[in-house]
Amino acid sequence: MATTDQEVNELIKREYEHGFVTDIESDTFEPGLNEDVIARLSGIKKEPEWMLEWRLKAYRRWLEMDEPDWAHVGYPKIDYNSISYYSAPKRKEDMPQSLDEVDPELLKTYEKLGIPLHEREKLAGVAVDAVFDSVSVATTFKEPLAKAGVIFCSISEAIQDYPELVKKYLGSVVPAGDNFFAGLNSAVFSDGTFVYVPKGVRCPMELSTYFRINAANTGQFERTLIIAEDSSYVSYLEGCTAPMRDENQLHAAVVELVALDDAQIKYSTVQNWYPGDEEGKGGIFNFVTKRGAAIGKNSKISWTQVETGSAVTWKYPSCILRGENSVGEFYSVALTNNYQQADTGTKMIHLGKNTSSTIISKGISAGKSSNAYRGLVKFGPGAEGARNFTQCDSLLIGDRCGAHTFPYIESKNKSAIVEHEATTSKVSDEQMFLCRQRGIDPEQAVSMIVNGFCKEVFKELPMEFAVEAGKLLEVSLEGSVG
Amino acid sequence: MLSIKNLHASVEGKEILKGINLEIKAGEVHAIMGPNGSGKSTLSQVLAGNEAFEVTEGEITLNGENLLELETEERAREGIFLAFQYPVEIPGVSNLQFLRTAVNAMRQHKGQDEMNAAEFMKLAKEISKQVDLDPAFLKRGVNEGFSGGEKKRNEIMQALLLQPKLAILDETDSGLDIDALKVVSDGVNALRAEDRAILMVTHYQRLLNHIVPDYVHVLAGGKIIKSGGRELALELEERGYGWLGIKDEETADSSVN
Ligand SMILES: Nc1ncnc2c1ncn2[C@@H]1O[C@H](COP(=O)(O)OP(=O)(O)OP(=O)(O)O)[C@@H](O)[C@H]1O
Numbered sequence: 001m002a003t004t005d006q007e008v009n010e011l012i013k014r015e016y017e018h019g020f021v022t023d024i025e026s027d028t029f030e031p032g033l034n035e036d037v038i039a040r041l042s043g044i045k046k047e048p049e050w051m052l053e054w055r056l057k058a059y060r061r062w063l064e065m066d067e068p069d070w071a072h073v074g075y076p077k078i079d080y081n082s083i084s085y086y087s088a089p090k091r092k093e094d095m096p097q098s099l100d101e102v103d104p105e106l107l108k109t110y111e112k113l114g115i116p117l118h119e120r121e122k123l124a125g126v127a128v129d130a131v132f133d134s135v136s137v138a139t140t141f142k143e144p145l146a147k148a149g150v151i152f153c154s155i156s157e158a159i160q161d162y163p164e165l166v167k168k169y170l171g172s173v174v175p176a177g178d179n180f181f182a183g184l185n186s187a188v189f190s191d192g193t194f195v196y197v198p199k200g201v202r203c204p205m206e207l208s209t210y211f212r213i214n215a216a217n218t219g220q221f222e223r224t225l226i227i228a229e230d231s232s233y234v235s236y237l238e239g240c241t242a243p244m245r246d247e248n249q250l251h252a253a254v255v256e257l258v259a260l261d262d263a264q265i266k267y268s269t270v271q272n273w274y275p276g277d278e279e280g281k282g283g284i285f286n287f288v289t290k291r292g293a294a295i296g297k298n299s300k301i302s303w304t305q306v307e308t309g310s311a312v313t314w315k316y317p318s319c320i321l322r323g324e325n326s327v328g329e330f331y332s333v334a335l336t337n338n339y340q341q342a343d344t345g346t347k348m349i350h351l352g353k354n355t356s357s358t359i360i361s362k363g364i365s366a367g368k369s370s371n372a373y374r375g376l377v378k379f380g381p382g383a384e385g386a387r388n389f390t391q392c393d394s395l396l397i398g399d400r401c402g403a404h405t406f407p408y409i410e411s412k413n414k415s416a417i418v419e420h421e422a423t424t425s426k427v428s429d430e431q432m433f434l435c436r437q438r439g440i441d442p443e444q445a446v447s448m449i450v451n452g453f454c455k456e457v458f459k460e461l462p463m464e465f466a467v468e469a470g471k472l473l474e475v476s477l478e479g480s481v482g
Numbered sequence: 483m484l485s486i487k488n489l490h491a492s493v494e495g496k497e498i499l500k501g502i503n504l505e506i507k508a509g510e511v512h513a514i515m516g517p518n519g520s521g522k523s524t525l526s527q528v529l530a531g532n533e534a535f536e537v538t539e540g541e542i543t544l545n546g547e548n549l550l551e552l553e554t555e556e557r558a559r560e561g562i563f564l565a566f567q568y569p570v571e572i573p574g575v576s577n578l579q580f581l582r583t584a585v586n587a588m589r590q591h592k593g594q595d596e597m598n599a600a601e602f603m604k605l606a607k608e609i610s611k612q613v614d615l616d617p618a619f620l621k622r623g624v625n626e627g628f629s630g631g632e633k634k635r636n637e638i639m640q641a642l643l644l645q646p647k648l649a650i651l652d653e654t655d656s657g658l659d660i661d662a663l664k665v666v667s668d669g670v671n672a673l674r675a676e677d678r679a680i681l682m683v684t685h686y687q688r689l690l691n692h693i694v695p696d697y698v699h700v701l702a703g704g705k706i707i708k709s710g711g712r713e714l715a716l717e718l719e720e721r722g723y724g725w726l727g728i729k730d731e732e733t734a735d736s737s738v739n
């Protein structure tokens with residue numbers, strides 16, 4: 001590989017001579033993907049040699065992989081060479097200087113979501129005094145976290161500061177060769193979050209990307225790694241509540257969770273990437289691999305997701321239940337409207353004895369959208385006494401949308417118990433009439449009925465998130481009645 | 483208050499109401515009786531603005547305002563309330579949340595402040611006691627798993643909360659045991675007021691012992707074929723519908739021929 005490296009270095013230099021990262025324009029890479037681009041990316045991030053090697057290995061692997069086509073979604077073929085793989089956070093001068101310069105539509109959405117003013121500025125990318133903001137964040141949150149020994153930083157920082165932990169766990173749950181999009185992410189991930197909770201520590205606060213000032217501008221290829229040592233607990237919230245205005249943008253994130261003996265990780269997502277317009281133009285392709293390994297005995301991983309955004313969603317937060325008595329949970333609300341498509345669900349892989357899992361999935365389709373639940377419950381030969389409970393409910397709004405359920409069960413252990421329940425219902429004219437007869441607006445009525453349908457999942461969300469999720473449904477359902 | 487003139491309405495191309503005329507003044511209680519399928523519920527639904535029914539002719543005004551131009555929710559905010567014959571369930575939506583949303587929609591319309599959760603809870607508890615519903619019902623999903631009688635009491639509770647101008651009660655008395663009938667009737671009587679009108683659909687004259695109407699109308703084949711006072715109900719009970727020239731089981735459907 002020596003020659004390749006050398007060639008790569010040559011290329012880096014050559015690009016640099018062309019004025020890379022000198023002016024504002026070149027904060028963004030030219031579209032295209034090759035080993036040179038990856039090396040440049042790694043170079044800018046001042047990554048150690050092993051990290052670059054890791055990325056390149058992933059890239060070579062990815063070149064040999066095929067894009068999956070089994071999901072119940074359709075989208076134009078993505079040209080991976082037409083994408084830019086690095087875009088540094090814009091400089092202050094390029095950003096809107098005040099909320100007056102921000103798209104009023106966007107602001108209206110924030111207002112409806114009840115996002116506080118200073119958060120709105122951040123989300124809209126207004127150049128508020130970012131330094132001040134991150135300092136205040138740092139002082140408010142870094143101190144109690146540091147006291148508890150919790151590491152909470154960007155993955156880029158972690159690669160520099162905690163290389164042993166990163167080396168040990170990165171790719172241990174989602175290997176680069178796992179699937180096409182995970183492979184791509186492994187090669188080009190731009191940033192993400194790293195969390196480490198030491199033995200016996202209960203993380204003193206909910207960790208959230210919301211608090212991290214750079215979160216709004218992190219790229220489309222995030223990488224998150226959360227490690228919970230023995231008997232620790234952490235709850236992590238991922239809020240992508242800002243509708244992005246971009247055209248068909250690819251978002252391929254990888255999230256890896258590792259729970260050791262008696263550890264618990266609770267991971268909550270509220271996803272509202274830009275879904276495209278009413279005609280189905282634009283929107284994010286959200287192709288995400290999220291997986292948790294419940295390695296330790298009595299460990300627990302629980303995923304809660306509220307997915308309302310994106311043009312196409314392809315996402316299966318999963319649990320590998322390796323430890324004896326380990327528990328996996330998946331609570332999901334996926335809402336599609338207009339031309340949105342979602343193929344989402346989970347995989348519960350039972351390997352250890354007496355492992356148990358619960359799946360509660362609520363799919364809501366409106367407009368001309370398509371919403372599929374895809375779930376795999378698998379019991380390995382060692383999964384003595386393992387159990388799964390699955391409940392999949394679909395709610396249809398109008399009669400031009402579709403709901404599909406694809407539950408798969410594979411069992412290599414006779415003692416395993418599976419319970420499966422599925423329902424499909426409609427927001428009926430009678431329900432709508434009742435609400436309206438009591439003076440309630442049709443849109444508010446739909447959102448109230450949908451919220452009722454999602455209640456079992458919302459109660460799993462942290463309080464503030466549950467409120468936000470409810471409001472988000474209301475915003476996302478706009479135009480679904482009448 | 484309410485004026486209905488030559489009202490024709492159809493559902494799925496079939497004419498059900500064939501020229502209804504009715505005047506109701508503030509403070510009055512009108513009872514509508516009539517054989518099954520004669521169009522009583524259809525009339526109630528049309529008044530409330532159910533879009534499943536098409537008004538093909540005639541007019542409806544509420545205090546001079548053309549109701550037919552208003553959407554269902556706008557009519558509701560103008561004070562039209564319908565207690566359903568078959569209240570529908572809304573799973574997962576708590577009765578309390580539903581009722582508060584409704585009350586606040588009305589308040590907003592009137593330019594009043596919204597009621598917060600605590601204020602509303604207090605009010606709702608009081609009223610639920612008035613209709614003899616355990617306040618625990620407030621926490622349950624709207625009509626979810628309610629018994630027939632509980633659903634009807636829940637409807638009356640809503641009328642008491644929303645304080646409408648015109649309350650239309652579609653067979654709120656059917657399926658009730660004797661005690662519940664008393665409770666519901668007391669609720670309806672509590673609604674009686676100078677500035678409010680009540681239109682109740684019923685099959686049983688026994689309800690009219692509890693809630694004494696000012697007028698009784700007989701609806702058959704999509705038309706009001708007879709109107710009278712309280713005594714008309716007694717006469718109907720004694721003689722059935724036959725003496726009015728219609729068969730007991732005659733419906734809107736068969737009268738088409
Ligand atoms: N949605 C509908 N589709 C088709 N026919 C309907 C519909 N709704 C009502 N009808 C018909 O209209 C006629 C009148 O029905 P309506 O419910 O108004 O009768 P009703 O007087 O309330 O009867 P009951 O005493 O049994 O409650 C019936 O023949 C009924 O089948």
Ligand SMILES: [Mg+2]
Nearest residue numbers: 522523524567
């Ligand atoms: Mg009826």
